[in-house]
Amino acid sequence: MSTVTLHKVCKTFGEGKLAVHALRDIDLEVGNGDFVCLSGPSGSGKTTLLNMIGGLDRPTSGEITVANQRVDQMDKGELAEIRLRNIGFVFQAYNLIPVLSARENVEFVMQLQGIPPEIRHQKSKEILAEVGLNGMEDRKPAELSGGQQQRVAVARALVSEPALILADEPTANLDSVTAEKLVELLRHLNDEHGITFVISTHDKMVMGHARRLLKMHDGKIIDDIQQR
Amino acid sequence: MMKRTLPLLATLGWRNLWRHPKRTFVILFAITLGVWFMVISAGMMVGIIEQQVRDTIFNLTGHAQIHNPEYRDDPAIEHSMPPPTPAMLEILNSPKVKQWSSRVRLPAVVMSERESRGVTLVGIDPKHEQGLSLIGEPVVEGRALESIDDDGIVIGRRMAEKLETRVGKRIVVMSQNKNKEVADRGFRIVGLYRAELESTETAYVFTGRKTAQKLLGLNDDLSEIALITYSRDGLEPLVASLRQAAPTLETKSWKELEPLMVSALKVYDNFMIIWYLIIFGAMAFGLTNTMLMAIFERTREIGLFQALGMRPRYIVGQVLMETFILLLIGVALGNLTGWFTSDVIFADGIDLTEFARGMESFQMSSIMRFQLEARDLITINLMVIVLGLLASLYPALKAARYVPVEAITRT
Numbered sequence: 001m002s003t004v005t006l007h008k009v010c011k012t013f014g015e016g017k018l019a020v021h022a023l024r025d026i027d028l029e030v031g032n033g034d035f036v037c038l039s040g041p042s043g044s045g046k047t048t049l050l051n052m053i054g055g056l057d058r059p060t061s062g063e064i065t066v067a068n069q070r071v072d073q074m075d076k077g078e079l080a081e082i083r084l085r086n087i088g089f090v091f092q093a094y095n096l097i098p099v100l101s102a103r104e105n106v107e108f109v110m111q112l113q114g115i116p117p118e119i120r121h122q123k124s125k126e127i128l129a130e131v132g133l134n135g136m137e138d139r140k141p142a143e144l145s146g147g148q149q150q151r152v153a154v155a156r157a158l159v160s161e162p163a164l165i166l167a168d169e170p171t172a173n174l175d176s177v178t179a180e181k182l183v184e185l186l187r188h189l190n191d192e193h194g195i196t197f198v199i200s201t202h203d204k205m206v207m208g209h210a211r212r213l214l215k216m217h218d219g220k221i222i223d224d225i226q227q228r
Numbered sequence: 229m230m231k232r233t234l235p236l237l238a239t240l241g242w243r244n245l246w247r248h249p250k251r252t253f254v255i256l257f258a259i260t261l262g263v264w265f266m267v268i269s270a271g272m273m274v275g276i277i278e279q280q281v282r283d284t285i286f287n288l289t290g291h292a293q294i295h296n297p298e299y300r301d302d303p304a305i306e307h308s309m310p311p312p313t314p315a316m317l318e319i320l321n322s323p324k325v326k327q328w329s330s331r332v333r334l335p336a337v338v339m340s341e342r343e344s345r346g347v348t349l350v351g352i353d354p355k356h357e358q359g360l361s362l363i364g365e366p367v368v369e370g371r372a373l374e375s376i377d378d379d380g381i382v383i384g385r386r387m388a389e390k391l392e393t394r395v396g397k398r399i400v401v402m403s404q405n406k407n408k409e410v411a412d413r414g415f416r417i418v419g420l421y422r423a424e425l426e427s428t429e430t431a432y433v434f435t436g437r438k439t440a441q442k443l444l445g446l447n448d449d450l451s452e453i454a455l456i457t458y459s460r461d462g463l464e465p466l467v468a469s470l471r472q473a474a475p476t477l478e479t480k481s482w483k484e485l486e487p488l489m490v491s492a493l494k495v496y497d498n499f500m501i502i503w504y505l506i507i508f509g510a511m512a513f514g515l516t517n518t519m520l521m522a523i524f525e526r527t528r529e530i531g532l533f534q535a536l537g538m539r540p541r542y543i544v545g546q547v548l549m550e551t552f553i554l555l556l557i558g559v560a561l562g563n564l565t566g567w568f569t570s571d572v573i574f575a576d577g578i579d580l581t582e583f584a585r586g587m588e589s590f591q592m593s594s595i596m597r598f599q600l601e602a603r604d605l606i607t608i609n610l611m612v613i614v615l616g617l618l619a620s621l622y623p624a625l626k627a628a629r630y631v632p633v634e635a636i637t638r639t
């Protein structure tokens with residue numbers, strides 16, 4: 001069983017002479033519970049690929065399936081729904097809603113899902129503890145360090161138990177020690193909860209933790225390495 | 229689903245407002261000022277209108293009148309009516325009627341030693357006019373009429389000046405009797421009355437009803453019966469029952485007796501709506517701009533909402549909720565300050581005596597009181613909130629149309 005399937009996916013920005021082919025005929029399957037790293041030079045199409053899978057943008061052509069649903073054919077509302085239920089996002093920065101505390105940020109998704117308050121509180125407490133943020137539940141994002149903010153974002157992505165978490169350079173703004181801790185956390189969550197991760201990175205350390213390493217260049221996947 | 233999300237939207241809305249306290253205060257001030265202005269202008273308008281209606285009703289009109297059907301076209305002696313029948317009396321004396329009175333009311337000429345003037349001679353029953361018409365009010369000089377056969381005369385203060393006469397002096401009243409002959413008689417001026425309008429003071433002179441009937445050879449015949457009820461609301465059915473009891477006579481409510489007044493009221497109503505819309509227009513401009521600025525600043529965040537799976541309609545809901553909270557606070561403050569202005573600061577009304585002198589023809593009385601009506605407050609508040617939400621619909625829809633990738637990648 002695969003969580004994500006891409007078939008001949010192309011993405012072109014602009015037209016004619018100015019056209020940028022960000023993705024060229026990508027075929028890809030990501031298995032359930034895998035931990036995939038996307039690497040490649042700047043501009044090779046990593047972010048674009050993640051955005052396509054997460055339905056934040058539409059492919060120019062090709063088919064994308066996430067959790068057995070055709071993402072490329074969905075309208076805005078349906079995309080919102082599948083993101084809410086099946087996909088968690090972690091971005092490079094500005095992941096959190098500034099006016100909400102760490103706990104409220106984690107509960108945000110559950111609130112949209114209509115989960116009752118008691119269960120929400122229980123779960124957010126557990127998950128924040130799991131990512132090592134005991135006692136910081138009520139801090140606003142501005143009162144947390146970059147690493148702590150990323151942990152909150154991970155906790156939020158995780159809490160609704162999605163089939164898939166997409167992370168675009170989640171460690172780029174962190175020092176190496178904090179970055180390593182975060183990746184270990186992600187890997188741990190992958191081992192424990194069986195959640196599928198697709199992560200883009202420039203960081204060798206992060207690539208070292210991947211089960212599967214994809215190398216991109218100029219909109220194509222040029223290498224596909226199974227690691228552990 | 230929407231219900232579960234409402235607390236979340238409210239939390240976001242409330243906290244977002246205080247991200248830029250200064251900006252929020254500015255727009256709150258604008259909304260408050262706008263609502264305050266609408267509230268006091270409504271209060272002022274209603275105050276003036278109510279005063280006019282009360283003056284009109286008090287000006288011998290009452291809430292309803294019964295006449296000979298010809299009388300209103302031609303208030304001549306031959307268009308008198310007989311005294312009320314038992315069927316009419318039963319209704320007139322019922323608890324719905326607060327006060328009723330029968331009158332003789334006919335054109336006449338009054339003459340002093342120096343001047344003569346055309347007037348309306350009104351023969352009244354003083355006890356029954358109390359609280360019904362202006363003649364029930366205290367007389368400013370001399371005494372009031374005391375009984376139905378009082379043979380003194382009470383004239384307006386201004387009339388006394390015109391006739392160059394005063395209390396204690398005699399004047400002659402001349403009119404036509406039932407047989408179309410000249411009837412005249414000397415009266416001693418026993419008192420002077422004052423009215424809201426000077427024109428009233430020169431229009432009517434009052435004597436006892438029996439005295440007038442005798443002078444004009446009317447026996448028990450009358451010119452009119454006037455009545456007031458406890459509230460203006462139950463008037464129509466009462467008028468209908470009187471029409472049934474006296475089919476040969478004409479019974480009319482004040483709205484029919486004073487059609488000009490009624491159409492003036494309608495004009496005021498329409499004018500107020502236009503007035504509200506003008507004030508609101510200025511307010512809406514500020515509101516739309518503020519919300520546009522807010523969503524522009526939060527583009528990234530809105531992209532994040534979308535990435536996290538917030539449906540477009542909740543993004544619309546979030547912006548509307550924020551506006552709603554803003555409007556609610558502004559409307560509450562506007563009402564509060566409006567109430568404070570009208571019922572505390574100017575609780576005794578504003579004295580316009582100087583101003584009113586020049587406005588006699590506009591029929592304004594000299595003390596203006598604010599009158600806040602629930603109906604007007606509801607109109608204002610509903611209008612501001614509903615139209616305010618509409619004004620923020622544009623920014624809200626704009627936010628929902630953001631494309632997630634573009635919103636998120638914008639720095």
Ligand SMILES: Nc1ncnc2c1ncn2[C@@H]1O[C@H](COP(=O)(O)OP(=O)(O)OP(=O)(O)O)[C@@H](O)[C@H]1O
Nearest residue numbers: 013014020021022041042043044045046047048049
């Ligand atoms: N909205 C856009 N409009 C036009 N071109 C775009 C747009 N987004 C991305 N591109 C182009 O698509 C290509 C792939 O960009 P992408 O952001 O996916 O690269 P990346 O691998 O994530 O790079 P980085 O490592 O720097 O984040 C680049 O050439 C980029 O300039």
Ligand SMILES: [Mg+2]
Nearest residue numbers: 046047048168
């Ligand atoms: Mg990128």
